[in-house]
Amino acid sequence: MQPLTFELETNGFRRSISIDEAGTLRTASLGYRGIELLQEGGYEFAFAGYMKESMRFFQCEHFRCVAHETTKFAEGERWIFRLELKPSEEQVFKPFGPEPWDESRGNLHVELAFDVYRDYPVIRKRIRVRNQFPDPLRLQYMTWEDLRLASGEGRSVCHQYFTRNSLEAADNMDESAMGVVWPELDAGILVATEAPGSMKRLELFREPDRMRIAYNFNEETVFEWVLEEGESFETDAGFLLPFAGGLQDAVDGPFRDFVGNILAIARARDIPTFTVNTWETFQSEITEEIVLENIRIAAELGVDAYQLDFGWHVDHGDYRPHPRKFPNGLEPVVEACRKHNMKLGLWMSVPNVHVDSEIARSHPEWRQIDEDGGRSFMVGWTDTQIMCLDSGYADWIIDQIDTVVKRYGVSLLKLDLASVRDPYNPGKSIGCHAQDHHHPTAKSSHLGIYRSMFRIMDEIRRRNPDCLVDLSFELYGVLHGTDLAHIQHAHQNWVTNQDTGWLEPLRRIIHNRSRIVPSxxxxxGSCHLTDPLAKSYGFWSALLAHGLYYGDLRQLSEEDKAHYRYWIDWVKSYRGKLDVYDFFRVSDSLRAPDCREHADRRYEPYSTEGGRVASASGIWDGAAKVSEKGEGWVLLFRPETSGLKEETVRFPWVDASGTYRLLDVLGHEEIGVLTGEELQRGLMLAIPDAPGVLVVDCTRI
Known part of the structure; x- marks a missing residue:
């Protein structure tokens, strides 16, 4: 056939797709503003296929392009290339196994789709595999972006939420974006995957110069999918975003804009300014009397939403108000929220039910089966069982959740408890081993459960468009899990539970994860408003993300109430003029707290027993909640163990040609009027207390 070249271009980014005489399709060039970021030798995509006793490993050279087309979508243009297996005599690779792969009986089709965005330097890719053989085809080791990037003596990989630099990096489960930087070119590229939760894998230069976006193939929730004749499997997407200059400008700029405007379904304007949640304060001891009195005080303080967490219901799988705790049902609570113009939030489990619940007894065929043939349950929750979301149970729980949301007018819905993987108990409760669910194999249940989970979220939102859906880390299967798939199906992510004594790890998580997803x-579960640290240090720490708190408000003194009433009103008033919730910028002038996250996701004891945990941070930290004009808050924190009363802090976000007035918000005094150039160089600021906080209001004049 005649060789062809297609140029996919947007905002200085060009991806050249070549098709040679044999019909083999490859990416021939990745160029950004005249800089070439690719070298020859990539495989474009790769996956293993098992049929009967044979296995083949497929790459681009085994297929030929037979058709292509372009279509328009709202944000850009989609290029589609359709491939089919070449005749066997044109293929060098032979199958493993005792039986030959009889290609005369069918074919294997691959479709590559590239989305090119007109307003962003982003090209997004996914592939679809279609089995045209009469026998089932089992897919593994799925990689849908497989390229060799340009080498370079100073080249490095920026990973762990863009906070570490290494020569290479590979990660399962946690990371959804990494950056490659070529200092000698003053350029780089961000590599991102939209695979969900524990299914994702990114590799940069684990093999020389090789970049791969793939599914997890070697740690617990490995990828597998089975295709019958005529069935197709489509991967999740991944995307590339090149940049010139510093990586932080790319993260704070086009990456943040693309993720926030295109991928995330939530907008800052949707988020209540202040919410109080009952978890940890009351846990299962919640009652109507407690809730009504707390709602009354919350309204007095100016709180916008009150959320009943675990314990309001009869039991898992039976989501009626507990008759002893709420003898009058939830209607008095609903009426109290309506009276005070306050949003009502509720907690529900999606997959976990009590072993004696009606749903468990009437549909035992829906339960998730563990590797030993018994029921799956979260560690410590021995009176519950996990129901498989990749079964008929999914439709049942959709109806249950929808009924509760509609009956009580729920505005904030927290959905919880483990499904695909128990985040506290590695190696147990991994997927579902049942034989009669929608997944044909146990391994195929891993991605299947995630996709069913997303279907549940999407349907709940479709039926209840004014309800914000929170998909918790426990349900998602990864402690502190944050990724680019989650935000496309749920508005928010309960990342972890932290109390006031864990504020440095809390800020570290916000600092790191907000580089990937909108804060x-x-x-x-951040801090208790009743804790002495909460009045300043805890209150503003939580506001790095948004105002979500614990606490029995009945314990607040009149002085406490007056304090919170003043600052809650101040924040809400400020947000009405400039929505600081929509901003989050970090740089090397605002470092991540030099402490570990309080529990590693691969399991360390996850407990807050023993009171506060001593801080180990010696440096100031913080973030800038400022607009593109450099206006908004700069929040600075001095941990308890920091001996630094003063620091020189740079403001790289401001316009060098502008002039700004800086106010010490908590001290109610002006810091000064400075030019943008002076602010970029830095100024000396003081936090006399440890722990302490400095809130700087930055306004352009």
Missing amino acids: YTLNF
Whole structure:
């Protein structure tokens, strides 16, 4: 055939797709503003296929392009290339196994789709595999972006939420974006995957110069999918975003804009300014009397939403108000929220039910089966069982959730408890081993459960468009899990539970995860308003994301109430003029707290027993909640163990040609009027207390 070249171009980014005489399709060039970021030798995509006793490993050279087309979508243009297996005599690779692969009986089709965005330097890719053989085809080791990037003596990989630099990096489960930087070119590229939760894998230069976006193939929730004749499987997307200059400008600029405007379904304007949640304060001891009195005080303080967490219901799988705790049902609570113009939030489990619940007894065929043939349950929750979301149970729980949301007018819905993987108990409760669910194999249940989980979220939102959906880290299967798939199906993510004594790890998580997803999508059980640290240090720490708090408000003194009433009103008034919830910028002038996250996701004891945990941070930290004009808040924190009363802080976000007035918000005094150039160089600021906080209001004049 005649060789062909297609140029996919947007905002200085060009991806050249070549098709040679044999019909083999490859990416021939990745160029950004005249800089070439690719070298020859990539495989474009790769996956293993098992049929009967044979296995083949497929790459681009085994297929030929037979058709292509372009279509328009709202944000750009989609290029589609359709491939089919070449005749066997044109293929060098032979199948493994005792039986030959009889290609005369069918074919294998691959479709590559590239989305090119007109307003962003982003090209997004996914592939679809279609089995045209009469026998089932089992897919594994799925990689849908497989390229060799340009080498370079100073080249490095920026990973762990863009906070570490290494020569190479590979990660399962946690990371959804990494950056490659070529200092000698003053350029780089961000590599991102939209695979969900524990299914994602990114590799940069684990093999020389090789970049791969793939599914997890070697740690617990490995990828597998089975295709019958005529069935197709489509991967999740991944995307590339090149940049010139510093990586932080790319993260704070086009990456943040693309993720926030195109991928995330939530907008900052949707998020209540202040919410009080009952978890940890009351846990299962919640009652109507407690709730009504707390709602009354919350309204007095100016709180916008009150959320009943675990314990309001009869039991898992039976979502009626507990008759002893709420003898009058939830209607008095609903009426109290309506009276005070306050949003009502509720907690529900999606997959976990009590072993004696009606749904468990009437549909035992829906339960998730573990590797030993018994029921799956979260560690410590021995009176519950996990129901498989990749079964008929999914439709049942959709109807249950929808009924509760509609009956009580729920505005904030927290959905919880483990499904695909127990985040506290590695190696147990991994997927579903049942034989009669929608997944044909146990391994195929891993991605299947995630996709069913997303279908549940999408349907709940479709039926209840005014309800914000929170998909918790436990349900998602990864402790502190944050990724680019989650935000496309749920408005928010309860990332972890932290109390007031864990404020440095809390800020570290916000600092790191907000480089990947909008900060307002991150929910935390953060600090108790009744804790002495909460009045300043805890209150503003939580506001790095947004105002979500615990606490029995009945314990607040009149002085406490007056304090919170003043600052809650101040924040809400400020947000009415400039929505600081929509902003989050970091740089090397605002470092991540030099402490570990309080529990590693691969399991360390996850407990807050023993009171506060001593801070180990010696440096100031913080973030800038400022607009593109450099206006908004700069929040600075001095941990308890920091001996630094003063620091020189740079403001790289401001316009060098502008002039700004800086106010010490908590001290109610002006810091000064400075030029943008002076602010970019830095100024000396003081936090006399440890722990302490400095809130700087930055306004352009």
